[in-house]
Amino acid sequence: MRKAFALSATLLLAVPAYAQAGDGGYWWSGDWYLSLGAEGFVAPKYKGSKDYLLQASPLISLGKAGNVTRFTSRNDSASFSLYDAGDVRVGVAGRFVMPDDKDIKGLDDLEFGAEVGGFAEYYPTDWLRLRAEVLQGIRSHSGLVADLAADAFTDVAPGVRVSAGPRASIASSDYMDAYYGVSASEAAASGLSEYDPGGGVQSVGVGGAVTWQATDKITTGVFAEYSRLTGPAGDSSLVRERGSRNQFLIGVGATYRFGFTLP
Template sequence: MKHFDEPALDPAASAQQTMLTAFLAALGAVMAIPLAIPQSASAQTAFTLPAPPFDVPMLPSPSGNWTVMVGIGGEYRPDFVGAKNDKFVPIPIFTIRRAGSIDQFRGPRDSASIALLDVGNFRAGPAFKYVASRKSDKYAELTGLGDVKAAYELGGFVEYYPVDWLRLRSELRQGIGGHTGTVADVSADVVLPLIQRLTISAGPRFTWKSTKATAPYFGVDAAQAAASGLSMYDARGGAHSVGFGSQISYRINPQWEVHAYVEYEKLLGDAADSPLVKLRGSSNQTTVGIGASYSFDFRIR
């Protein structure tokens, strides 16, 4: 997090405080709206879509009712992966699942996803994650390292509940744009109700990245070394990080939910050994966030 001895009139800090204040006010307004909604209400079918012109082999028919979860969150997280300072950024929330399936738990590290296969305690389907661009002129630590374009990670997820209080999830995604490597995330969450509608969850995380997903962010070539003052570094892929996360969520009614969370990540391997991290950043990465989501149903004929 930002150091408390920073100048009180620092423009960047003031802007972040203003953004956080505005977000908290908006979140408070969102939380207040559902109080007027009867607690016994359930998600209503908002609209009906026509059936697709064809079915995809090996997958169940998309016809039927689906539940969409959409929302907005905000989090303090490192300026860039490997940074030692933090910034506040908005975070979108989006998932789709079969209506009537077991109540969905969503972890803060989950990608946007659609559970096309939803059978009992098992779900699987496509997943998507957006990785923001990294601009070298925004942070002094990146001077001379050049920009990294935004990346779009496309892939899939599988999720399984061996018991009703334990969720196991893994994702495999392929990058397009800023990096063209492969990323794998594995997580486990113990999900326990504290009181009615109030749930706490916690568990370990692990991330693996290929060389093409690691090098653009942690490697230093000859030109970058000359411009930045860092030594040349050939960053390779492998185990990227391990960590632990915890979340507390409150379901106001069947449609609305609010949550807060903290995630800790320890960089490993070539990411942790990069001169950018060792000399100008930190291998310890902490994210603190809050959010609110709304669920509604739609039907496919």
Template structure:
């Protein structure tokens, strides 16, 4: 178990341009009849073998990455398509990495939104596909890494990276602030899950739980 504090500054301009750390920097080039689509860029933070991976780690790190080396931050550039129909939303993103990895990542999700008074609930399945270059960067083990870590060498192929379900519960406090509870249960696909890093030092099933506070500024 690990605890991290994650800053999340979000900027939106007329439902056209959006920017945040989780959602990236994007432009709704298409925005009508429930459709949104456009270019997108995201930042993927690097991996530190000494701190256990997360740059925002506060406590609960591990030594599972010792001997595998650091991975630099990467910028992922691509595009997205989103469709809303009533309470349902489907979204697909495809991005290519530059920097820490040069692989291709595709995220897909479907979410259902419900309201209970002022509370907003979103829940739905999600999955991620990744190319061989991406999975090799984060789950592959070359000869040098094998000698340093004691794990056997492993060469991964591309395919299903993970699948699971995620949800958020948003409770407005007033017109400008809200508390958000978010959770997710995801399982690594075979290509990543068969890595000795996961088999011997990790778990294929990952559970996340977080609590956030948001305040809106109108500029």
């Protein structure tokens, strides 16, 4: 599994960094919040693996107090809004990609890197968010990946929110090759069949979460995801011969929110 984690930082700033706000203060002046936490989850060891591993990642969110984001998902990359009209948000996004150790003799592992690009999201109703991210790999791979998601959400009790919806991922041939390709030399060393994937749909699936705002500062949650590797990803010899097209993830997380003021 690609160990990509975002610092979940949603910075809802509507003016350039060098500008002054209309009241004479700078764009950073005022009240801010910083949320720190972590999540633990069981997920495939690498993309396409049939073996599962207990993993953990940090949760960090930074933003201006008073800026209201209707909905966020653990799948969202760190994002910076350049345009925010309430129902529509557009901006830049990115996430780190951690080293990917397939633990199969003869296969090359991915190095630490990042994926950067843009995002757009739209709220057609008060209870539904549509979001798309298009990201370019840096150092870890040279491919392009687009992640699409629709999430319906509702508050079932004070402080308790339930959300769920479909997901899909589309990737270029360079991305597919980095995660699912098996070169001639790798095939000879690993025993897998040689495989040169093209671009296309990587996976389709569904995910859901229940979040509970226990106090004004503490938020906890549980989440689960299922994805089915399809197209060039599902046809990979790495998946067919040593792994599984069915990928599951389940976990829990918690964050604590701090407040501070900048002059």
